[in-house]
Amino acid sequence: MECQICGHFCQISEGKTGKCRMQTCANGILHERFADKYLALWPSAIETVPFLHYTPGGRYLLLSTLGCNLSCPGCVSHMLVDDPDLIAGALLKADPDEILNQVRDHSCLGVIFCLNEPSVSFHTLINTAKTLKKEGLLVGCASNGCMESPVLRQILPYLDMVNIGMKGLSDDVYRTCGSPCGVKQVLDNIKIIHDTRIHLEVSVVFEARREHEITNLARHLSYLSAEIPLHIMRFIPFNGADNDCEPAPDDAEKLVTQCKTWLNWVYLFNTPGTYNLSSYCPDCKTLLIERTFYGPMGARLTNRIYQSECTCGRTIPVFGEYYRNDGYEPRFRGGYRTSVLLDMVSGTLNQLGIYDKKVVSRVLVQILSGDWLEKLQTFFATPEGYIEYIRTLGQFADTQDLVHPLLGFYTERLEQITKFVTNLRHPRVFCALSHPYLASYPDKMEVALAARAGGDVLNYQISYTESRPHPLSREEFMALQPEIILCLGMGISDTSDFLHHCHIEGLLAPAIETEQVYCIPKKYPVSGIRWILALEYFANLLHPEIIRFSLEEDEKYLNTLLNDIQTNQTNTRI
Incomplete structure (x- = not known):
């Protein structure tokens, strides 16, 4: 039979599917x-x-x-x-x-x-x-x-x-x-x-x-x-x-x-x-x-x-009424964020050596059921939450014993950094997404990592949240007076881009004057299985006089842990 929905004109025989598989x-x-x-x-x-x-x-x-x-x-x-x-x-x-x-x-x-x-x-x-x-x-x-x-x-x-x-x-x-x-x-x-x-x-x-x-x-x-x-x-x-x-x-x-x-x-x-x-x-x-x-x-x-009509008399071609939408959609429901989440979970499973389609399918289906999308939003907000996320994936995939060494490394480093920074002065830190007026939400992982690394994180003091998404004003940013700015996310390539935005807006703050603005290297992502390296990177930046983690050595160690997990997964399947 020929499907005529699109120009592939798939010839579909009994029990088979066309190119779209639908x-x-x-x-x-x-x-x-x-x-x-x-x-x-x-x-x-x-x-x-x-x-x-x-x-x-x-x-x-x-x-x-x-x-x-x-x-x-x-x-x-x-x-x-x-x-x-x-x-x-x-x-x-x-x-x-x-x-x-x-x-x-x-x-x-x-x-x-x-x-x-x-x-x-x-x-x-x-x-x-x-x-x-x-x-x-x-x-x-x-x-x-x-x-x-x-x-x-x-x-x-x-x-x-x-x-x-x-x-x-x-x-x-x-x-x-x-x-x-x-x-x-x-x-x-x-x-x-x-x-x-x-x-x-x-x-x-x-x-x-x-x-x-x-x-x-x-x-x-x-x-x-x-x-x-x-x-x-x-x-x-x-x-x-x-x-x-x-x-x-x-x-x-x-x-x-x-x-x-x-x-x-x-x-x-x-x-x-x-x-x-x-x-x-x-x-x-x-x-x-x-x-x-x-x-x-x-x-x-x-x-x-x-406003649908300008003061000059020009109208904007918008159909229908304006609706003030104060409703709050959970982060992984709405728009393309759900598909991005599925990609994240699938990627984590692969990094843990889980490639079997039946296992991956079982985990993804479970994640999509019940209130797991809301739970993951909480898991991805803190280091402790991410540890629980890995533990949960291990349970869903019946491989919880294999991830214990990784969880142990996470926990050990967290405790070590907490001990280091407890009695230190915490510099004023602002986490931004590519632009000085676009703050990271207070419940994002980078904000939690900056706080755990010993920063007085200013994002907790502002009203910019997912339910109130308007950018900061110039006055709101100037009132923060951050000593260190951590910027990340799509749309930023290096520190000079961020400082360029600051100069265009005429912004003044200690971090800008001393150029204590840092774009997080892509090899130290704040989300995903390597978040612990981002935490160490933050700690090194905020307290260089006390903390000097060897990121290169810890990256090698983390790779060894992941390789061991993947090898053990393979041996278990055999």
Whole structure:
């Protein structure tokens, strides 16, 4: 049987699947493998999808199935698409009526299919959308736009908004992603959506040295309308992608300016501290809607500044009402953060020598069940929590005895550092994400590590939290007067970048004057199994007169521990 959803036109024989692994043939008829089943099924603000010009702040039930008809290098959702069977056991069954009930229970405006390609679950999408539209609710989707045009035309009558995520503006890029079509078909589908008068936003991945593709896309979209919002997704190398493909934040900021030659509303994602997530009047540059960074491919309203019409008379093309969304989504529910979490857990299992797909699947399914997503948020916030996380994974994988030496090393170093710093003066430390106004949340691991390393961590004194995400003001930063600044996260390459931001803003603080600003080396990550090295690095920085850990030696020792665990895992399987 031939599947006609996309241009792969997979010939699917009895009991087999196509390229996306979501369609199968049974008794000579094509079926969805996981009809009415979802991995993600929770409420979130629309900006996490993202949509920026449609019911701002509105709460929607996010729906994610599994699978995709592309295989893009560095995909943030690769855990949902590369091997769907790995996490299929965690799928939640919910027919259209049950989805309708959940929308009402959570006081949502409607649903949005996102995180993976919705068209691979074509019948689930259509049936659910029909049910919700009958009840006057809103339906949207984020798609790669690579479905066949007749399929798109069947879906559009039941959609209110669409975000088409483009991979670039060349057939070479689409071939690299294993696309069933070239860029022309995606552009044709964008025109179909625009001509149907459905709300349209376009996202595009920006890889280093591909500025010309993005500016050409902006020019092409302007022929349809200069009012189409364009989201530039600065490439972040997830899933082992080439680090050289990540463009510098300054290059991405310049690209936004170039694209505004053609389009009025251009936004920059995956760049903490950028002002280009907010909406400014194209005529007089007045700030109209303020947004801030909110994880991979996500944004969030600060709820401080919102106006749909500028004082100069220019209106912003936003559909629907503004909703002040003060709701708080757990960190690993909403937007692409769930897929990032699954990648983190899978990576930890691999570092512990656990590669068996049945074991990995069992652990991931257990993590996705119950309240484990909320528990992991707590685990990842402190050293003690991370120790409990490793212990829990060992229990889930039935290998708890093998991780004891690693846990012993963690515990010994923690106790040693605590003893060292107890009676020392604690310098005033500020943890920032790439920009002086973007503080690390107080419940993040880097903040806990800085405190355990003997710092008086200022992040505990400010109101910047995930439920109150607006950046610091200049006055708030100046009041902190940090002696040491630790900066980390996407969008920062070295200390000079951070100091450059400080000088542009005219900031004064002891850390800036003495250049006691440190970008955390990538080889000492604050999250993940090597966090103990980051703790030692912090302790060396904060108390160089007392503490001098040999990071090179401890890195070798940690590698030996991990190698021993992996070897023992192999011997156990044999």
